[in-house]
Amino acid sequence: MAANQETKERIVLDVAYQPQVRTIRDTRRLMQDVLIALLPALCVAVWQFGAKVLVTVAASVSSAVFFEWAYRKLLKKSNTIGDLSACLTGLLLALTLPPTAPWWLPVVGTLFAIVVVKQLYGGIGKNFLNPALAGRAFLLASYALIMGNFSVPTGLKGAVDGVTMATPLSYLYGENPLPAYFTPQALFIGTVPGAIGEISAAAILLGLVYLLVRKVISWRISVSFVGTAALLTLIFGRGGDHVNFMLYNVLSGGLLFGAVFMATDYATSPVTLNGQLLYGAGCGALTVLIRYFGGFPEGVTYAILIMNLCTWAIDKGFHRHQFGVTKEDIAAAKAAKKAAKEAAK
Amino acid sequence: MTHTFKGGVHPNYMKAPEIPMTVMTPPPQVVIPLIQHIGAPNQPLVKKGDYVTMGQKVGANPAPVSAPVHSSVSGTVVAVEPRPHPLGDMIMSVVIENDYKDTPCTDLPPLTEEQLKDSDAILERIREAGVVGMGGAMFPTAFKIRGGIGKVDKLVINGAECEPYLNGDHLTMLNYPEQLLKGIELVRIASCVDKAYYGIEKNKQDAIDLLNSLHPEKYGIEIVPEEVKYPQGAEKMQVKAVTGREVKPGGIPSGVGANVVSTRTCYAIYQACYEGKPVIERIVTVAGSALAAPVNVLTRVGTPFSYIAEQCGGFVKTPRKIVLGGPMMGICATSFDAPNIKGTSGVLFFTEEEDRHVDEPTCIRCGKCITVCPMNLEPVFMYMYYSKGDFENMEKYHITDCFECGSCAFNCPARMPLTHAFKTAKLMFQAKAMKEKAKAEAEAAAKEAKK
Missing domain, CATH: 3.40.50.11540 (NADH-ubiquinone oxidoreductase 51kDa subunit)
Incomplete structure (x- = not known):
């Protein structure tokens, strides 16, 4: 008793706020899960483009982490590289670059992504543009030639002469007919030219399944994004076979990669459930619009960036009714408002 | 059809119903706070030196929204004074020295068939x-x-x-x-x-x-x-x-x-x-990493937490918090001397192990708070407007409909103090309403005086 009394005196009780327990999953674990989900795409890239893509990835990840650390160190802010979000931005950016990219290209990209897009607005969660995509858009505008230089994948060596070649998407919207080796199966597995991470639909879908199982993202944005793009290309298809045209549109370019990994970025996508559906649909529609009428063959980057800018308005518009408010209540409130308006007249 | 609701979370349940219920020896001294309910506070019915029986009424208030309190042991009243209350603050309490006779009180006979x-x-x-x-x-x-x-x-x-x-x-x-x-x-x-x-x-x-x-x-x-x-x-x-x-x-x-x-x-x-037995005891789950093992125990109302801890095997680690009730909605006691009361369903002695506190929580806008809110609210925006002190938008986002279940904060990967903020915001709204009411009353009085 006496000993207990003594210890009791010395204990300072913490009167922390509720809840007293928290889920084990924190920001770091979420980011870690996305990094894991990107591994299949990275593996396919190494298989198709060789180990040199790892240099691009390493340069991108390490420079992103360095810029995050250095910026916050210089401004005497807390060190946030532990949450792995900079790491993820670096990897995402690298995966959107062509395999021929020189090592300094991602360094320039992450400088813009981390410092200008993310940290100048206050860091994680406060940026309104997806940092990796904004970095890519910056590189696309500044180094258009390098960014359009796609090397021949291992799967097509022998079938194609030269070192670089055009992507399926540029054929789809270009003058020349699509070469026979760009089969839907090839696009699905990933034996096609393209940006490092975007070539294999199978690898990206594997990542999506992982993210859904781990409940990192919900299906809403990805499904409505791809669904809208598929629907529009099916209805307004070109050429004879609309289904085939739709399939090529979904499988080629960065559409799947964007829908799974880019559009679902937490900070820059809506949090309201119906808002997420609209946002995804907007991304899909804009992608198709840009592909049909834009100057670039690819539209995913700008489609998502434009929808990023609409996120705030979408969230405001989809403010939901709280528990206990029935449809009749909403109708009654509307009628009352209308009546008040008329009475004012 | 499964009976349930939308939203909600699945915490780690940590339940141990297989541990049989034991009966705790009553403490040498019980502290019966006069407030153990919501409503009008009770007035003491006994004074220092009185002998009370087990189950005797020691505090009551005739107001309709109130509930009397009873002595949980028999013995002598040694003090009627403010003592630490489990929900914070010092509250007038009746302190009774236990004579360990448990002399029953016969004020409440069992009800007849009719x-x-x-x-x-x-x-x-x-x-x-x-x-x-x-x-x-x-x-x-x-x-x-x-x-x-x-x-x-x-x-x-x-x-x-x-x-x-x-x-x-x-x-x-x-x-x-x-x-x-x-x-x-x-x-x-x-x-x-x-x-x-x-x-x-x-x-x-x-x-x-x-x-x-x-x-x-x-x-x-x-x-x-x-x-x-x-x-x-x-x-x-x-x-x-x-x-x-x-x-x-x-x-x-x-x-x-x-x-x-x-x-x-x-x-x-x-x-x-x-x-014919009033509420003088209740079953309490005593658990947490500060103890060697959880215990389900029948305790008398008014048993101090220090005594409960001692009877449940004492601490193997230094506790940091005493959580009253469950860990989701339970609040922390401020003192080891505070007693358990009628509503105390659990006494959890938590150490740093249960704590997942971060120094600088930063919202990543993942929206995981929205998917779990059982009230269909949008905690991410409620918190944003709360931090800005924007009352108008807090109201628009129905912050006062939050019943503080803690699901959003539990599920928050960024460890934002969501529930805590909403609790504070609700108090702010109460204070604001009271202030406005007082202002209106003062204006009305001034008008009256002018006349």
């Missing part, structure tokens, strides 16, 4: 025995039931026990099934309804089977198995799961013709009516 069929007699007894909502809310039960007569057609008994760690309701079902059913029958008779629905989460399947084997229909009771999800035991979620009705914003369950009474309250009502 009285057990009479709503008024039962309600009178419920009030006299000091029965309050023993799930933790501590609202006077007699007042709640009386207010629902005529309005309530669905009586819901809450057996969800959705909070992690707690086993008290589960063990009550297993140890006193017949008494519990009789207690529910009494609540049903008192509420003047034909049927009571007993919602129990499916993780208590053994209790559901046991109760079903005792023919609950004989007592006018239907057992409703529910999905295991927090906060299934919240009043509004319970009503939704069992009846499908949604309580209106700002309303109470009786507004949609339902009343919710907790398992332990029904058992207390059984004891009050059949045994």
Whole structure:
């Protein structure tokens, strides 16, 4: 008793706020899960483009982490590289670059992504543009030639002469007919030219399944994004076979990669459930619009960036009714408002 | 069809109903706070030096929204003075030196056969025995039931026990099934309804089977198995799961013709009516990483936490918090000297192990708070407007509809202090309303004076 009394005196009780327990999953674990989900795409890239893509990835990840650390160190802010979000931005950016990219290209990209897009607005969660995509858009505008230089994948060596070649998407919207080796199966597995991470639909879908199982993202944005793009290309298809045209549109370019990994970025996508559906649909529609009428063959980057800018308005518009408010209540409130308006007249 | 609600979380339940209930030796001194309910505070009925028997009324208030308190031991009153209260602050309490004789009090005889069929007699007894909502809310039960007569057609008994760690309701079902059913029958008779629905989460399947084997229909009771999800035991979620009705914003369950009474309250009502025993003891789950093992123990009301810890094997690690109730909605006690009261369903001694605190929480806008909110609110925006002090938008985002279940903050990967903020915001709204009221009154008075 006496000993207990003594210890009791010395204990300072913490009167922390509720809840007293928290889920084990924190920001770091979420980011870690996305990094894991990107591994299949990275593996396919190494298989198709060789180990040199790892240099691009390493340069991108390490420079992103360095810029995050250095910026916050210089401004005497807390060190946030532990949450792995900079790491993820670096990897995402690298995966959107062509395999021929020189090592300094991602360094320039992450400088813009981390410092200008993310940290100048206050860091994680406060940026309104997806940092990796904004970095890519910056590189696309500044180094258009390098960014359009796609090397021949291992799967097509022998079938194609030269070192670089055009992507399926540029054929789809270009003058020349699509070469026979760009089969839907090839696009699905990933034996096609393209940006490092975007070539294999199978690898990206594997990542999506992982993210859904781990409940990192919900299906809403990805499904409505791809669904809208598929629907529009099916209805307004070109050429004879609309289904085939739709399939090529979904499988080629960065559409799947964007829908799974880019559009679902937490900070820059809506949090309201119906808002997420609209946002995804907007991304899909804009992608198709840009592909049909834009100057670039690819539209995913700008489609998502434009929808990023609409996120705030979408969230405001989809403010939901709280528990206990029935449809009749909403109708009654509307009628009352209308009546008040008329009475004012 | 599974009975449940939208949203909610699945915390690590940490339950240990397999540990049998033990009875704790009463402490040498009990502290009976005069406030153990929501409503008018009790006035002391005894003074220093008085001898009291076990179950004797030591504090009461004639106001309708109140519940008397009783001595949980027999012995001598050594002080009537402010003492640390488990919910914070110093509250006037009756301190009784235990003579370990447990001399029973005969003020409340068991009800007669006729009285057990009479709503008024039962309600009178419920009030006299000091029965309050023993799930933790501590609202006077007699007042709640009386207010629902005529309005309530669905009586819901809450057996969800959705909070992690707690086993008290589960063990009550297993140890006193017949008494519990009789207690529910009494609540049903008192509420003047034909049927009571007993919602129990499916993780208590053994209790559901046991109760079903005792023919609950004989007592006018239907057992409703529910999905295991927090906060299934919240009043509004319970009503939704069992009846499908949604309580209106700002309303109470009786507004949609339902009343919710907790398992332990029904058992207390059984004891009050059949045994003439007021609320002087309750089963408490004592757990947390500061202790070697969790304990389910029947304690007297008024047992100080330091004594409880000692009786439960003492600390193996230094505790950082004393959490009262479950870890989701429970709040922290500020003192080891504070006693357990009628609504204390659990005493959890937590160390740093349970703590997942971060120094600089930063919202990543993942929206995981929105998907789990059982009230369909949008915590991410509520918190944003709270930090800005924007009352207009806080109201627009229905911050006052939050009932502080903690699901959003539990699920928050960024560890934002969401529930804490909403609790504070609600207090701010209360203060603002009071200020406005005072201002209006002052203006009216000034006008009057001018005339």
